[in-house]
Amino acid sequence: MSDQLPTAGDNQWELQEPSPQHYGYAMKPKVRYFETADADLRNFSPEDPDNFWLPLQVIVGPDNDPRGEEIVQFIVCTPKAxxxxxxxxxxxMGRSLVIVDSADMERIKQFITAEIEKIEAPSYAGVGVQLAWLGDYEFEDNPIR
Structure with a gap:
């Protein structure tokens, strides 16, 4: 046994997040609902369907726990806008933009839901990192541990 202390480059001391297979499952996000203060999403009909911006909040939580909820924010817009x-x-600047070809809110919600729900990671902190790649994630500067 060596008397030397491990160094940062010593692989045996590096912390690695276990794989989903280690736990037998992966953490996945589930979209709970959508909201915006700017429109009624059930009857969304912008004045000009080819030229609009819409801030959209998606409420997301772990797929295996109905208690947790976080916000991921997007800006939905058209190429003309x-x-x-x-x-x-x-x-x-283009972060968190969802660029759409129509004002079909059901289609927009289906697309965003599919993108969010294909995420998986060994921990919910890992899910949060990936959510922050898609939109403005509520905890991206203060990750859930």
Whole structure:
């Protein structure tokens, strides 16, 4: 046995998150519901269906625990709305954008739900990292442990 202390590069001391197979399952998010303060999502009909922006909050939680809920925020918009902003401003940052070809809210919700629910990770903290890649995740700067 060596008297030397392990170094950061010593693989035996690196912390690694166990694989989902280690636990026999993977953590997965489940979309609970959608909401926005800007429209009635059941009857969504923008003034110009080819040119709109809509902030959309998706309430998500672990698929195996109905008690937990977190918010992932998106901005839904059309290419025409993007073009108008770029023409006016000259540029646009694109994180959390969902660019759509129509105002069909059911289709939009199905797409976002499918993207979120295909995520899986060994822990819910790992799920949170992946949620933050898609949209503005409530806990991305303060991860759930």
């Amino acid at each position: 993007l073009q108008a902003t770029i023409a006016r401003e000259g540029f646009l």
